[in-house]
Amino acid sequence: MNEVTLTKYLKEVRRVEDNGDVEYLMYPFDITVDEDLEYPSSIMVALAHLAASYKGKLPLNIDRALEFEELICEESNIQKIVEKFKSILDPKDFSEWNVWKYILTTPKPVDFQPPFSMCPRCSERVWTGDPANEEIFESYHRRENPLFCLNCGQRFKYDGGRLSYRGVADAETVKKLEKGSKDLQPTFAETDAE
Structure with a gap:
């Protein structure tokens, strides 16, 4: 078991003080995952990433942020998290399908x-x-x-x-490689001179 704790931030969290003042903050939460377990660790990290990327029209209520943190830290029922927090995980379309597509995407080469x-x-x-x-x-x-x-x-x-x-390779990388290869490889003129 190789556990690692990751800190993520929920943006635009709204907290109302007792005196009625409203404060907007970035709410940090930690999740602990096992690097050696693809499931459910990769899914929990993907859910946390989606939540941390939240750019909704309305700020998130602090109680809702706490509830999300509690569920994701417990690695509770993933279906329940997706259903209950689809407005945070996909604020544009509120689509469970988009969330499932994101968290269960096929493995890709790095x-x-x-x-x-x-x-x-x-x-x-x-x-x-x-x-x-x-x-x-x-x-x-x-x-x-x-x-x-x-x-x-x-x-x-x-x-x-x-x-x-x-x-x-982007254009800048290709230019660096081309420049380096010209400096390292002899030209025909250099070969003829020898």
């Missing part, structure tokens, strides 16, 4: 080769740390086979027991 991989859904690094001082390699060796993203709950695809990845 972007870029490990240990520099990024989640294909939220673009967060799979392994944290600075490559310059090798922190990222230490992070990679502690958790070489992640089952899901600890930020958004996206499950990762494996082929033949190895983490599947795809090379993704």
Whole structure:
């Protein structure tokens, strides 16, 4: 068992003080998941990510935020969470189907080769740390086979027991690679001169 505690924030939570003043705040809540269990851990992280991404028209009531935190921290009935909080999890359409599609999406390959991989859904690094001082390699060796993203709950695809990845290059990366390859490879002119 490899448990990790993640802190997420519910945005736009409305709390009414005893004197009638209204305060809007970011409400933090912690969920503890097992990195080695794809279910229900990835689903709980995905639900927390959806809730943390809430951008509804109405601020969230503090009592509702507390109720959500209690249910998700207990890893209670997922169906109940989706039904009861679909307005938080999908504030645009209030669609349970959209929520289920998000939390049960098929595993996908990560972007870029490990240990520099990024989640294909939220673009967060799979392994944290600075490559310059090798922190990222230490992070990679502690958790070489992640089952899901600890930020958004996206499950990762494996082929033949190895983490599947795809090379993704934007225009800036391609320019850096082209520049580097010109500096590293000899031209015909250099070869003729020898």
